[in-house]
Every structure is written in C-alpha cells, then in structure tokens.
Amino acid sequence: MKDIKDLLINASEASVSIRSLSATKKALVLNAIADELLANEAEIIAENLKDLNRMDNANPKKDRLLLNKERIAALAQSTRDVAQLEDPTGKVLSTQKMENGLLIQKKTVALGVVGVIYESRPNVTIDVATLCIRSGNACLLRGGSDADATNLCLVHIIRDVLRAYHLNPNIVQLLPVDRKHVEELLTADKYVDILIPRGSQELIDFVRQNAKVPVIETGAGVCHTYVEKSADLEKAAKIVWNAKVSRPSVCNALDTILLDEEIASDALALIAPLLAQDKVEVFADEKAYAILKDLKYPLLKVAEAEDFGREFLSMKCSVKVVGNTKEALQHIQKYSSKHSEAIVSQNEEKIEDFLNQVDAAAVYANASTRFTDGGVFGLGAEIGISTQKLHARGPFALEKLVTEKWVVKGDGQIR
Numbered sequence: 001m002k003d004i005k006d007l008l009i010n011a012s013e014a015s016v017s018i019r020s021l022s023a024t025k026k027a028l029v030l031n032a033i034a035d036e037l038l039a040n041e042a043e044i045i046a047e048n049l050k051d052l053n054r055m056d057n058a059n060p061k062k063d064r065l066l067l068n069k070e071r072i073a074a075l076a077q078s079t080r081d082v083a084q085l086e087d088p089t090g091k092v093l094s095t096q097k098m099e100n101g102l103l104i105q106k107k108t109v110a111l112g113v114v115g116v117i118y119e120s121r122p123n124v125t126i127d128v129a130t131l132c133i134r135s136g137n138a139c140l141l142r143g144g145s146d147a148d149a150t151n152l153c154l155v156h157i158i159r160d161v162l163r164a165y166h167l168n169p170n171i172v173q174l175l176p177v178d179r180k181h182v183e184e185l186l187t188a189d190k191y192v193d194i195l196i197p198r199g200s201q202e203l204i205d206f207v208r209q210n211a212k213v214p215v216i217e218t219g220a221g222v223c224h225t226y227v228e229k230s231a232d233l234e235k236a237a238k239i240v241w242n243a244k245v246s247r248p249s250v251c252n253a254l255d256t257i258l259l260d261e262e263i264a265s266d267a268l269a270l271i272a273p274l275l276a277q278d279k280v281e282v283f284a285d286e287k288a289y290a291i292l293k294d295l296k297y298p299l300l301k302v303a304e305a306e307d308f309g310r311e312f313l314s315m316k317c318s319v320k321v322v323g324n325t326k327e328a329l330q331h332i333q334k335y336s337s338k339h340s341e342a343i344v345s346q347n348e349e350k351i352e353d354f355l356n357q358v359d360a361a362a363v364y365a366n367a368s369t370r371f372t373d374g375g376v377f378g379l380g381a382e383i384g385i386s387t388q389k390l391h392a393r394g395p396f397a398l399e400k401l402v403t404e405k406w407v408v409k410g411d412g413q414i415r
Contacts, residue, residue, distance in 0.1 A: 004181045007140070008191035010170040011113045015138035017168045019110055023087035025165070026134055030083035032161045033130065034076040040157055041072050047153040048122065055146060060314035061120040063249045065147055075126045082130045082380040088402045089136045103409040108402040110136035112193035115185055116383060117142045117207060119199035122150040127374075127381040129158050129172045135401035140192065142175040142185060144199075186211040196396065198384040201311070201337075218384025218396055221251030221339035222311050223369045226328040226354070227267050228345035229260035235366065236344040237270035243342070243368040245278040249313050251385060252340050252372040256308060257319045258328045264321045265291050272297050280315045283307040287321035309335035325350050329357055336360060338387045340369035361387055361394040 037044070048067040055062050067075075093106040114137045118124045125141055132139040143151040151174055159169040175181060186195065189212045197207035201220040208215055225243055227236045243254035259267050268291050275282065276298055283303040284292055292300050307318040308331070322328045332341055342364035343354040351365045362372040362385075372395070374382025379397035386392040392400040 004175055004184050007170075007173055007175060008185075008188050011138045011140050011173055012191045014168040014170040014173075015110070015112045018133070018136050018138060018171050021136060021167070023090075026087065026136070027083040029133060029161060029165050029167070030079050030130055032164070033126075033133075033158055034079040034083070036157045036161055037072055037076040037079065037126070037154075040153075041069060044072055044150065044153055044157075045069070048150045050149040051122075051147050055120075060249050060312075061146065063247070065120045065122065065150075067122055067150060071123065075123055078375055078381045079126060079130045081375065082134050082398065085134065085380050085398055087134065087136075088399050093404065100413050101411060102413055105407045105409075107405050107407055109405045111401055111403055113138045113140065113191060114401065115140040115142070115188075115192045115195045115213065117182065117185070117195065117197045117199070117203065118384075119144040119203065120146040121198075122147045122154060124198060124383070125151050125154045125174075126158075128383050129155070131381055131383060131398055131401060133171065135398055137401055138171045138173075140173055140175055140185065142182065143177065145177040148177050183210065186213060189213050196383055216386055216390075216392055216396065217388050218386050220311055220337045220387070221253070221372075221385065222255050222309055222335060222337040223252060223340045223342075224256045224258055224332050224336065225254050225342040225344065225369065226258040226322075226325075226332070227260060227263065228325060228328075228343055228347060228350050228354075229262040230347040230350070231260075231263065231267070231344040232346060233263060233267050233270050236267060237274055239342070239344055239366070239368050240271050241274035241278075243370050244275065244280060244317050245315065246368075246370055248315050250370075251311070252369050253313070254369060255310060255312050255317055256335070257317060258331060259288065259319065259321050260325075260328075261287065261321050261323055264288065268292060268319075269295060275317075278315060280317060283316065283318040285318075285320045288319040291321075292319070311337070325353065329354070332358055339385060340364065340372040342367065342369050361385060 091108040095105045116128045155174040158172045162169045192213045195213045195215045197204045198218045204217050272295050281299040283301050285303050303318050338360045340362045341358045341360045345351050355363050374395035374397040377395050382395040382397045386396045
C-alpha cells in the first residue's frame with residue numbers, strides 16, 4: 001500500500017455514520033461480536049498460533065500475544081460487559097435558560113476518529129473496537145507485526161458483524177503494519193481526532209514527539225510495592241508475590257520491592273521462597289543482596305543503577321532497602337512512571353501519607369497493583385492505563401471516549 005489516505009478518509013466518513021447510532025443497536029452489535037468470537041474460536045487460535053510460532057519462546061511478550069480458549073471467552077465476556085454499560089454519549093451535563101430566551105445545553109458527544117498504536121496484545125484489538133463502537137467512535141487500529149495474523153482475523157470478524165447489521169464496516173479498520181505508515185497516521189490531524197499509544201516507553205515517546213494529532217499516553221508501568229515496618233509480613237509476601245508473578249508481562253506488574261530496614265530480613269525470609277519457586281531473577285541493592293545471599297537465593301544479582309526505574313515485563317524485579325517511609329516516597333517520586341504504587345502497612349497514618357503523597361494513577365494500601373484494570377474497576381474494558389493528567393487518568397475506558405458539545409437553541413435572537 002502506497003499510503004493510508006483512503007483508510008483515513010474512510011474512518012472520517014464512518015465516524016459520521018456511527019454518531020447517530022442508537023444505544024440499543026450499538027449494544028446488539030457488541031453482543032453479536034461476542035457471539036462471533038466464541039463461534040470462531042478455532043480460527044482465532046489457529047491464526048494466533050501463526051504469530052506465536054514466529055516469536056522466540058524467551059520473549060516476555062509471548063504471554064501477552066497468546067489467545068487461548070479461556071482468553072477468548074474472557075474477551076467475549078468483556079464485550080458483553082461493555083454492551084451493558086450506559087451509553088456515554090448524549091448526556092446533558094448542564095442546561096440554562098438565558099434572559100434573552102436562549103436555551104444553552106452542554107452535552108457529551110463521541111470524539112470522532114480514535115487512532116490506537118499498540119504492540120503484541122491482540123486483546124487490545126477487541127477492547128478498543130468494542131469501546132469505540134459503544135461510545136459512537138470510529139477507530140483506526142495499528143497493531144504490531146508480531147500479532148498481525150491474529151489482528152487480521154479479529155478485525156475481519158468485527159467487520160463482518162458490522163456488515164450484517166447494515167453498518168459501515170470502516171467503523172473499525174486495521175492499518176498495515178509497515179512502519180512507513182505510522183508517521184502518516186501521527187500527522188493525520190485532518191482525519192484523526194485523538195491518538196493513543198499503548199506499549200513500551202520507546203513507542204510512547206516516539207508518538208508523543210512526532211504526532212500532530214492530540215495524544216493520550218497509556219502503557220509503561222514501573223510499579224513499586226513498599227513494605228513498611230508495621231506491615232503484616234505474611235500478607236506482604238503474598239501481595240508482592242502476586243504483583244510480580246501472576247502475569248509479569250503486563251504494565252501493572254510489580255517491578256521494585258521497597259523494604260523498611262527494620263523488617264527487611266524477616267520480610268525477605270518470607271518473600272524469597274515465593275519468588276524462588278517461580279524463578280524470579282532478583283536485582284538487589286547492597287543491603288538486600290547480603291540478606292538474600294544468606295538466604296541462598298538462587299537467582300540473585302547486584303542491582304545496577306538502571307535496575308531501578310526499569311519496567312521488567314518478565315520474571316525479574318529489583319529490591320531496595322530503605323530507612324523509612326520518607327526515603328521510600330523519595331525513591332518512588334524519582335523512579336515511578338506514575339502508573340500503580342502500593343504500600344503494605346498496619347499504620348493508618350503512614351498509609352494515608354502514602355496514598356496522599358504518591359503521584360500515580362492508582363495507589364494501593366495492602367493490595368496488589370495487579371488490580372489496575374478497567375474490567376476490575378467496573379469499567380467493562382479499557383484502551384490502556386493513562387499515566388498523564390489531562391482528559392483521562394488511570395483506566396482509559398468508555399466514559400473518557402467522549403468530549404463535550406454546546407447546543408444553543410433560539411428563536412431569532414441576535415447579538
């Protein structure tokens with residue numbers, strides 16, 4: 001393909017056609033998509049296998065790429081959950097009648113055309129498409145080459161459902177993976193209303209630095225769990241273990257453990273066996289290294305400066321011993337990507353200080369950072385976790401895929 005201008009024009013035209021679609025019909029379409037995902041399970045798995053076979057088994061992105069029976073069922077359920085959510089468009093936010101008789105209302109409306117650039121996560125294809133359909137937006141999907149066969153299959157299913165309901169199939173389009181087309185998308189401010197990069201920090205930085213289209217960042221998560229000296233250590237060990245190993249390749253997984261020096265030895269005595277059974281490689285500062293060496297931790301390395309503030313996305317994490325809560329907060333302030341941060345403590349004053357002072361999209365007390373997710377937060381699904389502060393922060397879900405419009409009704413008034 002020489003360029004993607006025709007696809008951009010198609011998206012712009014499709015955004016007009018979906019804008020007036022009723023909430024009921026949008027819900028019917030989404031439930032039909034869920035049905036088709038389940039009906040085409042074997043085909044999706046077969047296409048996904050083509051992508052999996054091209055990826056090195058050692059690549060931490062491989063788990064994110066995988067679609068199996070359980071994950072397809074989860075995608076279908078997520079699609080049904082979005083269908084049940086209240087339509088975010090057409091809400092009257094304010095109404096006022098002026099002295100001159102003008103009726104002025106502020107209403108929610110769809111953004112228009114949403115472009116999303118993402119990497120090896122084909123579930124994003126379904127999440128974005130369903131959220132955009134429900135909120136009356138057209139979407140341009142630019143997935144990574146690693147998941148191309150899977151994405152093509154998923155978008156084909158969605159577009160077939162749109163046709164079956166006599167809708168413009170260009171409401172959802174998958175862009176070519178050729179990198180030469182990315183710059184064209186980034187500068188398509190005539191056709192695209194908003195761009196959302198989801199993936200590595202490198203991808204996010206590239207989009208932010210080169211886009212003419214407004215950008216909302218989602219993705220990179222450098223997540224800490226601080227075990228304060230009053231913590232229930234058995235509870236802390238389970239929280240740390242879950243945050244690291246339950247799904248290490250996602251952005252809400254733990255990257256750094258911070259331990260108060262008064263309880264560091266006792267805490268690591270409980271945490272180390274749990275991490276060891278899942279073969280987590282640990283990069284420890286001087287004090288943590290000495291403790292873990294005495295515990296004969298099998299996968300232990302001395303932490304370098306770059307091991308803090310690092311998003312591992314694999315069975316690796318760093319550990320640092322801190323003198324007190326103030327030092328923990330300073331470390332998080334320096335290294336956090338402002339995604340998800342946690343404290344484990346039984347001291348209510350320390351907990352409140354942490355929750356109030358830490359600058360992140362989601363902050364936790366005595367719970368795993370793995371809960372930062374649109375579905376878990378009752379939002380149905382998400383496009384990603386926004387780590388910025390304008391328009392959206394945290395799970396970027398349905399209610400943030402709208403903007404506002406002022407509607408003014410008169411009877412011949414002039415100014």
